[in-house]
Amino acid sequence: MPHRSPFPDVEIPDLPYHEHVLADAVDRGDALALVDGREPGGTRVTYAQLDAAVRRLAAGLAEAGLAKGDVLALFSPNTVAFPVVLYAASMCGAVVTTVNSLYTVDEIATQLRDCGARFLVTVSPFLDRAVPAARAAGVAEVIVCDEAEGHRSVPELMASTAPEPRVSIDPATDVAVLPYSSGTTGRAKGVMLTHRNIVANMVQTQSAVRLDPGAAVVAVLPFFHIYGLATLLNIPLHVGGTVVVLPRFDLERFLALIQEHRATRVSVAPPIVLALAKHPAVDRYDLSSVRIVLSSAAPLDPALASAAAGRVGCRVIQGYGMTELSPCSHVVPDGEENPPAGTVGKLVANTECRVVDPATGEDTEDVGELWIRGPQVMKGYLGRPAETGATVDRDGWLRTGDLGRVDGDGHFFVVDRLKELIKYRGYQVPPAELEAVLLAHPGIADAAVIGVPNGAGDEVPKAFVVRGEDAGALDADAVIAFVAGRVAPHKKVRAVEFLDAIPKSAAGKILRRELRARERRAAAG
Incomplete structure (x- = not known):
């Protein structure tokens, strides 16, 4: 029997994504929306300026040829320009695909080709990768957020005197954002998130957690990741918070900004929780304003959460979701002071969850695969109907690939996973992609990749390799x-073991469970 959210259903505004986020921007006027946190005195953007910038850039992009249904790729670290480009493209009716800022030329080109991107917006330090990738994928134009010779810039486009685009958008069917995810298995796929998906998940999440208007958040998680996009950009700007932007994680600067802006909620991934628990720099900063640290994107060890909570003097909680869920389905509610250790929380509003025995396909009261249904479930994978059908059934249930259980009070726990995806520092590492890279080596006859614990509450990719004749x-x-030399840093293979043969099923599927069992035996001595 499906479990339902303990929260009353919420009404979902029938609005395009950008309109919902910026609904009250003009009325907030001089209230601070964005701060460049790289150094003291960084650029500051008010809500009135943000609204005006989005409208002017939308006009410039439309004049440049960006039209409804076109795909604009945004390849950038966190900057104050990132949301301007994001919402301006949405105002044009375009789809924004966010590109991992660590990607190599080949990885960028693969994504650009797959989604048919027409424009690529980046920053000048990324041009050495952006230009060859765009050329290989047939992208019409590369635009920079700052300045670079031979490229139009965001400020140039904002100088356009063209009228604002007036585009008819159907929130229920029109895709707004196209992040890439490996889902439960295989290579990265474009996750089609509609305007309604994103707006729905914003109001669903806000049924359980609240960010006060004017409160600051330090945006250290990358905006190209759905977790960072949702919790550190969309929701804070919708409620009138101040987003303090960091392009990369630097612990000292992160702590200094929390102290300076008196941040009350901190959204991070487990490696940052580890730093909060153990790094000596934490003791040099006043973090007394912090009430809640939310960790997501990968499992968080309960002992580590407890250690960080004791050191910072706040609650350290988990949430659960995935890109295909826009992204949130579970979170520990604000009002719950003593949730059980290790829980990922309760279902957000308008959400149902089944716990399904993978062997029988029947609901179970024990551990089973979590199936989610709600308005945040993706429209599907771009151009991949078979993979979409394998992930979302006809009744709208999304198979997460994660194994979990639920207690009598509605607290969910994720205990293992069916899916093969490796999570390294909150990033997704698909084994199939690394296996394809390995097999390109002339001296490798066969290969398989799994994630193995690294002792810091994380996983690292380990390759099992069969040597070839050469x-x-x-x-x-x-x-x-x-x-x-062929993948982004977070995808690097960090351990290798040579085998005579890779264990496979009769159908040729790699038996990763046997490799994981081998690792457990080795660890046990």
Whole structure:
């Protein structure tokens, strides 16, 4: 029997995404919306300025040819320009695909080709990757947020005197954002999130957690990741918060900004919780304003959460979601002071969850796969109807690939996962992608990749490799270097073991469970 959210259903505004986020921006006037947090005295943007910038850039993009249904790729670290581009493109009726700022040329080009991007917006330090990737994918134009010779810039487009675009958008069916996710298995796929998906999840999440108007959040999680986009951009700007932007994680600067802006809620991934628990720099800053640290994007060890909570003097809680859920389905409510250790919380409003025995397909009171249904469930995977059908059934239930349980009070716990995806520092690392890279090596006959614990509450990719006839003196260091030169840093293989054969089923599927069992036996001595 499905479990339902303990919160009353909320009404979902029938609005385009950008209109919902910026609904009260003009009325907030000189209230501070964005701060460049890289150094003291960084650029500050008021709500009135943000609203005006979005409208002017939308006019410039429309004049440049961006039309409803076009895809604009946004390849950028966190900057104050990021939301301006994001919402301006949405105002044009375009789809924004966010690109991981660590991606290599080949990885960028693959995503651009897959989604058919027409424009690529980036920053000048990224042009060495953006330009060749755009050329390889047939992208019409590369635009920079700052300045670079030979490229139009965001400020130039904002100088347009063209009228604002007036585009008819159907929130229920029109796609707003196209992040890429590997889902439960396989390579990265474009996750089609409609305007309604995103707006729905904003109001659903706000049924359980509240950010006060004027409160500051320090945006250290990347905006290209759905977790950062939702919790550190969309919701704070909708409620009238101040988003203090950091382009990359620097612990000292992060702590200084929390102290300076008196942040009350901190959204992070487990590696930052580890730093809060153990790094000596924490003691040098006043973090007394922090009431809640929310960790998501990967499982958080309860002992680590307790250690961080004791050191900072606040609650450290978890949430649960995935890109395909826009992203949130579970969170510990603000008013719950003593949730059980390890829980990812309760279902947000308008959400149902089944706990399904993978062997029988029947609901179970024990551990089973979590299936989610609600208005935040994605429209589907771009151009992949088979994968969409394998993930979302005809009744709208999304199979998460995660194994969990629920207690009598409606607290959910994620205990394991069916899916093969590796989570490293909150980033998704699809084994199939690394296996494809490994098999491109002339000295490798076969390969498989799994995630193995690294002792810090995280996983690292480990490759099992079968040497080919031409392997020569191929060793672990050579394998690691080969992969490192072809993938983003978070996808690097960090351990290698050579085997005579990769365990596979009769159908040829890699039996990763056998490799994981092998690792457990080795760890046990």
